[in-house]
Amino acid sequence: MLGRIKLWLAAAGAFVLALGAAYWRGRSAEAAAAERERLEGYVETRKRMDEVDTGDDPGVLRDWLKDRANR
Secondary structure (H helix, E strand, O other): OHHHHHHHHHHHHHHHHHHHHHHHHHHHHHHHHHHHHHHHHHHHHHHHHHHOOOOOOHHHHHHHHHHHHHO
8 A cells, every 4th residue: 555655656756847847948948049039139130230331431420320310
């Protein structure tokens, strides 16, 4: 009788442990996906920043910033 109870408790413990592991893995995958999305956004922003050719004239740069602010 005591052996059977131990067996049921071990099975229940293993089940709870498996659920916890699945939950933890899902949270980890979600965090990795969010980080990947954030980095992809950074890459796109960086590409747009590098494509802007304003030269070295401070007046042109100032006008570009004003136009950008008004959008």
